[in-house]
Amino acid sequence: MECKTLFSEILERQSDLLERVRHAAHEAHAAVNQFYGRDLPYSYHLDGVAELVARYGGEVCTRAEDVPAVMFGAWFHDSIEDARLTYNDVRKRARSLGLDEAQAFMAAEIVYALTNEKGRTRVERAGVKYYEGIRATPYAPMVKLADRIANVRFSLRQASDYNHRMARVYREEWPHFLASLWPATDDPRMGLPQEMVLQLCELLGVDGKGMFED
Template sequence: MSMDKQVIVAALRYAAALHDGTYRPDRARTPFVSHLSETAELVAQAGGSPAEVAAAWLHDAVEDGLTTVEDLAQRFGREVADLVAAVSDAPEDVGRAIAERKAIQAERLAAAPEGAKRIKLAEQISILKALAVERPLSWSVERAEDYVEGSRLVAAACAAASPLLAERYAAALAAARH
């Protein structure tokens, strides 16, 4: 197995272990790893590097408090860790209202590396596709609407990094609005 494939498989395995027993907030209790898988697949389809695909598997691990950027740097290298750091909200932002949190993300991502923009855009697509099917059980209609609208700011900051993902985002946005 090539080094490139090894880092992706190692990231997939670590992400699956970290998120074991966690589920998407839907009635079907879909394993959370399905969101990570969809995000990583979209990044790969957009031509993301192996480090970007690995970071897509790990993109929620730091923000969810399951590991640290330094742990990821030791396990997967600085490039993967820096990409995860670039798409992770600061702990003090996690509790903010969705609209405010999305505005902060958009501002941070505007200056982020292209790879981070691809990961974040892929993540937004995955979440909007899920929202189009079913609103998370713990979310009010207002929170879902705020998320959808806030995601537009994030997508605008990231769209130039991948025309393919920008197109898929537009389709996911249209579906989520209905």
């Protein structure tokens, strides 16, 4: 894939497929009565993540045929963790919605990589093994970064004590979070779009200068 323009063109050409994926993801979380914040449907968060992936995915996506899998991963990223789906459920759901076998496998791998480990604390649920899995899975680092941006945005816009506390947690976690996602390979599919990283720096009020300088 050459550029973000081509990525956007593929999104447009695949709009019917992607709308089916979006609707199915919304339904999966609605079926378990999951909300975002106090009263928003969880689809609010899913769409926020997918919007970021659609905007920046062209910076890391290397093949046109990967686009549906990447977008599926964005919309379904919490479906194993929160919507009671298994890995095989996700893979079958992707096939039933129109992804081919290779795309369904890639999509399920992204979702699986972003599923927290079992743990009593936040640190245990997102430990070394969790981030190793993300760094080893094509496009998972970008989707995880989009997930964090969407959550930070929401926390900063809310007035509740809980959201203010979460904003502080995200700021404190930032150095470890970035280091844990930072690619250990030249494979662009594992990369973090520069604009996304700098956007999150700005939201968190941290200095991003020099981060991408040689």
